[in-house]
Amino acid sequence: MLDNYDEDLKKEMKVLVIDDVVYMRAIIIDMLSRLGITNVTEADDGEKAHQLIQNNPFSLVLCDWHMPKVNGISLLRMIRFSHDTKTLPFIMVTSNQKLDDVKECIATGVSGFLLKPFELEKMEQQLADLFDDVVLHHRTLGILNEKVVEALDKQEQA
Template identity: 40%
Template sequence: MKILVVDDMPLIRHVLINMLRKLQFDDLVEATDGVQAFALLHQQHFDLLITDLYMPKMDGKVLLKRIRDDEKLASLPVLIVTCEDSCEAVKEIIAAKVSGFIIKPFNLKVLSDHLNLIIADANKK
């Protein structure tokens, strides 16, 4: 499974990538913002996108909308990771057809559980 990890903070990307490696995911690519991520999504095939919600240039919400509006990318599973826990923001993301949503901080089990749900859902399609 090839995963694109998007976060503007190098430390968060590093932690997330290390967690993914512990879960036996090794085909990982990094991006620093939504603009870079969207370009990578058109250059390479990815099985999953994990993105932060708040980033400069293009945030996770806009990135998700652009993915869902793009015929070639619309079915890509997207997991959003964020510190945002307001009910309204969560509702907006769910309405935008996100595949999963994790509130920071989280642990390896939470990440694993969400990935298992996303993979199971993708396998149904």
């Protein structure tokens, strides 16, 4: 499924994994690595994750729903309300299957779900389903970064 995508591109992608349980973060990071995605940053709560997102360009976010300080749905709202991150692909990782909560998440603009417990194949399918969006977001970040560098070069030359 993800084999159709360039290995270098997968390694370049910047993924943020957010979960307050260190063991769960390790599982997700290991699965991403087995899929060829190795540029991963981790956070243990939504507050830290929000700071990271504000200061770093990410291609994809995988976030637990239930966390201290700022939970997954609140973080998703903050991301969607920010002009700079409103299109950032966001996968909610949760054991929460309450219909009202799932509807709220969808209405807020979640890109996908991984229901715990999940296996590598489920993660690969979820990523394959939205990988074109992730690639587009990653390339947009690259284009924007190039434009920022060009603008700074022009300012420096002036």
